[in-house]
Amino acid sequence: xxxxxxxxxxxxxxxxxxxxxLAESGYDVIGTARTAxxxxxxxxxxxxxxxxxxxxxxxxxxxxxxxxAFTEIATMTGGGPWAVVNNAGFAQPGAIEDVSDEAARAQLxxxxxxxxxxxxxxxxxxRQRRDGRIINISSVSGRVTLPFVGWYAASKRGLEGVTDxxxxxxAKFGVRVxxxxxxxxxxxxxxRGLQLLPDRTGSAYKQSYDLAxxxxxxxxxxxxxxxVVKAVRKALAAPRPKDRYLVGFDAHxxxxxxxxxxxxxxxxxxxxxxxxxxxxxxxxxILARLTRRRTSR
Ligand SMILES: NC(=O)c1ccc[n+]([C@@H]2O[C@H](COP(=O)([O-])OP(=O)(O)OC[C@H]3O[C@@H](n4cnc5c(N)ncnc54)[C@H](OP(=O)(O)O)[C@@H]3O)[C@@H](O)[C@H]2O)c1
Numbered sequence: 001x002x003x004x005x006x007x008x009x010x011x012x013x014x015x016x017x018x019x020x021x022l023a024e025s026g027y028d029v030i031g032t033a034r035t036a037x038x039x040x041x042x043x044x045x046x047x048x049x050x051x052x053x054x055x056x057x058x059x060x061x062x063x064x065x066x067x068x069a070f071t072e073i074a075t076m077t078g079g080g081p082w083a084v085v086n087n088a089g090f091a092q093p094g095a096i097e098d099v100s101d102e103a104a105r106a107q108l109x110x111x112x113x114x115x116x117x118x119x120x121x122x123x124x125x126x127r128q129r130r131d132g133r134i135i136n137i138s139s140v141s142g143r144v145t146l147p148f149v150g151w152y153a154a155s156k157r158g159l160e161g162v163t164d165x166x167x168x169x170x171a172k173f174g175v176r177v178x179x180x181x182x183x184x185x186x187x188x189x190x191x192r193g194l195q196l197l198p199d200r201t202g203s204a205y206k207q208s209y210d211l212a213x214x215x216x217x218x219x220x221x222x223x224x225x226x227x228v229v230k231a232v233r234k235a236l237a238a239p240r241p242k243d244r245y246l247v248g249f250d251a252h253x254x255x256x257x258x259x260x261x262x263x264x265x266x267x268x269x270x271x272x273x274x275x276x277x278x279x280x281x282x283x284x285x286i287l288a289r290l291t292r293r294r295t296s297r
Contacts, residue, residue, distance in 0.1 A: 002026040004077040005236065008060055008118065009088030010053070011038035013187025014137065014225045016045060018085060021229035022236070023051035030073055030081065032058040032088065060088045060114035061106065070121040080125030083133035083236055086115035091152040091193040093212060095205040098198035104151050111155035116162050123170065130174035135235050136163045137228075138181050140251035144258045147274050148205070148212055167243060178235040181255075183248030186222035190215075211275045 005022055009015040010031025019031040023046060031053050033039035039055045046053040054076060058069035074080045092099060092107040115136050126132025141149060142156035160179060167177035194216050200206045231245040246252055258266060271277035 001028045003082040003236075004028040004030065005083040005085060006030045006032065006073055006081045006122075007085045007087055008032045008058065008114075010055065011042050013189060014182070014185065014228050015085075015087040016042060017225050017229050018087060018232050019053050020045055020049045020051065021226075021233065022085075023053050024049060025233055025237075027236070028077070029053045030076060031055045032060070032069060034059050060118070061109045063117060066114065066117055067121065070118065074125070079129075080122055082126075082131065083135065084118055084122050085135045085137065085232055086118055087137045088114065089137065089155075089189075090196075091149060091189050092196055093148055093152070093193045093216070094196070094198040095148055095203070095208075096150045098203055098205065099151055100198075103196070103198075104154075107151045107155050108158065111152070112158040112162065115159060116166075119166060123175065126175045127170070127173040132175040133236055133241070134166065134170075134175065134177045135232055136177070136179055137232075138163070138179050140181050140183050140246070140248075140254050142179075142181055143246075144254045146270055147276065148208060176241055178241050179244045180228060180231050180235065181244060181246045181251060182225065182228045182231075183251030183254070184219065184222050185225035185228060185248070186220050187225060188220060190219035191217065208275050 002025075005027045007015050007019045007022065007029060008031075010019040010029075011033045015031065019029050019042060023029045031039075031042050033042055033055050034057065036057065039057065042053060042055055056069045056072050056076075057065070059065040089111045090107070092103055094103070119134055122132065122134070126134075136159055138159050139152075139156045141153040142160040145153040145157075163177055163179050170177060194213060197209055197213065200209050203209065227247050231247045235241045235245060246255060261269075268277060272279050
């Protein structure tokens with residue numbers, strides 16, 4: 001059997017695709033699921049792909065559940081996994097003014113605190129073996145912040161900070177720590193996020209939420225996360241993996257534009273994109289003409 005790899009949140013989207021993809025590459029994959037029902041989806045998908053994936057139940061937001069799961073994983077792997085892919089996550093949308101403390105804490109708990117907690121659980125065995133990998137699934141949002149996903153961006157920016165520190169701290173023990181920064185892919189994350197939009201009635205940002213709702217609804221039509229799986233595979237297989245893998249054309253272009261543009265200009269463009277600002281009349285006229293020409297074709 002190949003090296004053992006735990007994939008958290010292996011029941012949907014990137015985690016599910018990664019669990020199956022790594023099993024196809026010969027890894028001994030243990031996926032985490034929050035319920036027996038969702039674990040069933042993982043097992044079925046693995047069977048359909050002709051591979052075997054084991055699972056443990058784990059809610060990464062719950063410390064007791066996580067300790068229990070990783071104790072079970074230590075038994076299943078004879079001392080602890082060779083690698084962990086910290087993938088479990090969600091996106092809390094909403095203007096900073098509208099998101100409650102409770103919702104903000106939940107976002108940070110799952111996307112930022114949980115990967116650090118899991119690192120604490122697996123590192124002693126990795127250090128002892130002087131071998132191991134921790135792959136943290138961040139996002140281009142860890143580099144480029146858009147309005148109305150401020151807490152999601154905060155969780156991913158935080159994850160980047162924790163990952164950078166961890167990488168340096170554990171390098172001398174033979175443990176490699178890698179960040180994956182995907183652009184947008186067609187997974188259920190944004191449709192699920194729609195359920196978490198703050199109450200729109202009376203919100204000063206209602207119009208932008210209506211626009212955001214349309215965009216989030218269309219997000220599942222984006223391409224499947226195959227390039228993210230490929231990046232994780234590289235991060236696990238390379239003798240000397242890169243520190244960061246930025247994945248997707250949109251992620252590369254957004255990061256480049258963010259680095260080049262003055263903040264005032266990029267703020268303007270981001271605000272216009274979500275209906276917070278009107279483009280100047282000349283630009284609006286050009287855009288209107290282009291739209292008319294495209295629709296009349
Ligand atoms: N899709 C994108 O465009 C994109 C882009 C950049 C980064 N990412 C990152 O990629 C990761 C996966 O996202 P996705 O798009 O694949 O989303 P997804 O399809 O919604 O899948 C999220 C996975 O995380 C699990 N999860 C959520 N909260 C959890 C908790 N408290 N404990 C355990 N598992 C939990 C979910 O389990 P349940 O099924 O039980 O809810 C599910 O398996 C996230 O970290 C996300 O930030 C995604």
